Amino acid sequence: MDAESQMREVKYAADISSIREAEAHIKPFIHQTPVLSSESLNALAGRQLFFKCECFQKGGAFKFRGACNAVFSLDDDQAVKGVVTHSSGNHAAALSSAAKLRGIPAYIVIPKNALKCKVENVIRYGGQLIWSEPTMQSRESTAAKVLQETGAVLLHPYNDRRIISGQSTISLEFLEHQVPQLDTIIVPISGGGLISGVALAAKAINPAIRVLAAEPEGANDAAQSKAAGRIITLSETNTVAWWW
Structure with a gap:
């Protein structure tokens, strides 16, 4: 498909x-991430403010929630061939991490201009890097090629x-x-x-x-x-x- x-x-x-x-x-x-508040910011805003600190989520961002749900929603026949996405940042690392937890491959299409730290996160979590040009057209066409070659499941960063x-x-x-x-x-x-x-x-x-x-x-x-x-x-x- x-x-x-x-x-x-x-x-x-x-x-x-x-x-x-x-x-x-x-x-x-x-992680159920903490909620913090600041009296200084409350005074400046004239409101009581609460900050949901997803920076303390696994992978450092809320993206792990969606990636984890997507990966663990797959049935065994779907999961065995792995997952693929195109991403230049946190979704790439989150999907790599979630796939590693389930023991399946994660094929990550990532543009050549991605930040080094983001690329290192994908590698650390076990994602398989596939490079694309830094355009949406290239990212999508490269992901489509990977899908055709592997039979993996596409997990879009947000749609x-x-x-x-x-x-x-x-x-x-x-x-x-x-x-x-x-x-x-x-x-x-x-x-x-x-x-x-x-x-x-x-x-x-x-x-x-x-x-x-x-x-x-x-x-x-x-x-x-x-x-x-x-x-x-x-x-x-x-x-x-x-x-x-």
Whole structure:
């Protein structure tokens, strides 16, 4: 099955049921990350602020939640041939780590301009590197070739129900176990896998909660797309944040 066919087959509309299933899948493997607060920042904001510290998650990012759920959602016949993705950062390392836990191959298509530390993380977690040119077209075509050669399962960094459901477990921890009185959540938007899942779970738990999307002004493709009513692709970005 080619990459396009796999994408058509995978529903990426998650719901509270798939999110709770994800929680059960990943609970043995993830950290329940801490929530911290700061009196200094509270005073500056005039609000009580709580920070969900996913920097303390395995792999250093929330990406491990989605990758872990996706890998452990596969049946044995699917899993034995491994998984493949294209990523320049945390998703690549997270998928490598999750695949290693299950004992299956992880084929990671990564652009030649990826940060050295990100590449080293993939290697450390046992992912098999396949280089691509630093363009989305090259990444996708290289991943499609790997799929054809290996029969592995494509796990997209964000357009995948299993990934979205795994990321969503942040809301379950936050609102059901740690800070149930929250009235607003601010979430980085990037590719959308995190905020879509967090919003789904948060609204299912508390329909009145506000969910705000945040992105750097120098990489505000989502804000521009919403204003234009169509997808806007930026020719370049200006931000200290590194794209998944």
